[in-house]
Amino acid sequence: MEKAEKALNFIEHIVEEDLANNYKKEELRFRFPPEPNGYLHLGHASSICLNFGLGESYNAPVNLRFDDTNPAKEEKAFVDAIKRDVEWLGYKWDKECYASDYFQELYDWAIMLIKRGKAYVDSQSSDEMAQQKGTPTEPGIAGPYRNRSVEENLELFEKMKNGEFDEGMHVLRAKIDMASPNMLMRDPILYRVLHKAHHRTNTDWCIYPMYDWTHGQSDYLEQVSHSLCTLEFLPHRALYNWCLDQLVSNDKLRPKQREFARRNLSHTIVSKRKLLRLVEEGVVSSWDDPRMPTISGLRRRGYTPESIRNFADTVGIAKRENLVDVSLLEFHVREHLNRIAPRVMAVLNPLKLVITNYPEGKEEWVETENNPGDENAGTREVPFSRELYIEQEDFKEEANRKFFRLKLGGEVRLKSGYIIKAESCTKDAEGNITEVQCTYDPKSKSGSGTEESLRKVKGTLHWVSIKHAIEAEVRLYDRLFNDENPDGHKDKDFMEFVNPNSLTTITGYLEPNLKDVKAGERFQFQRLGYFNVDTDSTSENLVFNRTVGLRDTWAKIQQKN
């Protein structure tokens, strides 16, 4: 229903056009084709959301296909991690496919190619072949094996398959055009010998097909209608089509490859090799460190699948270079968490506050909303007593009228509690404030309905009763990189931009309702931000991650002065 309202992106325009011309709606099929050689990250999320989103809007199946043609890099563990991440994002694939399931068909087609004189075994070194390949501005030249006989090619390819050759001795190449302006058409390699066990086919094969000889065929076998990939594969399209030309039959659907620009996120890096460096050099603790742009990192950080999908959706898709600001991602987590996260009170930088006219030993439980924006969220009770913690930031001995918080002689409301007035404070030898003494107005209790309780005071502070507070380890995260585009400097290594303060670990004091929280649960620490329970958390040692802070206009006001 909301689809009719929404403008279409250029991929959807292509689909619409195909639907208007030669495709039937039932023929639409998409696929997400990761190589199981690492963890999924935000970049993959774009592709996932694009393909599965298309599947949803056209009610078309989407395959999850593992592009597992290089056993040197791929592992079962990554397959499992990828499946878990796609599921977590909230998508269901139609078929779970593997390029390795097509090894036999691919091999048979290669034989066919050889028989038609369109493929040959080359027995040169990769250096020699690279030499002959030319450059983008100069055409390539034919190698000495280009015109081997069909029989010889057949025999050699058979021996390659049977494991009679070492790696690197022979490859199978398509015979296309060594002078093509498209480098990829200069007799691309189709098969190489790899004496490695594959995580699914084990040692059944010792020749493995290359990407270009696999992808289009896989799409064709699965009858994928639209094969979407990133822009750097654009030159591969000609080869994709060439491969299909060799084998498509007219009664079956012919897949088409279309390309979109990968999404780049500011202050972030996504290259597998570089993320690995962050892990190996100990900048982060692991692949699922909450600072990592991996799906598992974002999950651990407290991001919701909805927020990532909404982000992908509003960013959209196009063909130009881009650098999306992280603030948009942050906006979407806040937007979602604001709706679903229960509010709680927690003090992260405690300052002791003593209410001198509050009876010693007295305690009462005050009622407070779980989410002011959601009537159905209900209320809970929080213990209040004579000695509380407030944030150090929330008290100043003196301040101008812009400062809505507590100052000597000034009044403030303790959220869901009483209105208090700061009377005095004590300091240590260095002049740091160690305690604030205040008085409260017993008639001003929140919700009591008294005239005093209805008084307007400018500031409201969150607080926690010292006696009842529970301690927790709180991990405060900041951007991993200080530069907007850490990967975008030709003369500088991205490691130079690592933010040394991307993680600060402190002890926080929480309202006691939080004592039984479980990993993954999300909360808003009122006035501070959104936090979730980390997987490291135990009942003895609670651990919270700050997913994202609240919008902080006060911080901006201060910055200006």
Added chain:
RNA sequence: UGGCCCAUGGUGUAAUUGGCAACACUCCGGUUUUUGGUACCGUCAUUCAAGGUUCGAGUCCUUGUGGGCCAACCA
């Protein structure tokens, strides 16, 4: 130096395919608020440049400028 792709506010995308440049975020300003949160309101682009076609151009054409991609037995 060859081929291909791209160019719309600070950012990312739209524009019924030639008909009043729209949406979201950010920034800035304001209203509401027992979260300096949320919600709400307002300000911010004559579409890279120059020419052309047309009653009319972000959209079509030409040239230029700027950016990107292409020479792994990776995907």
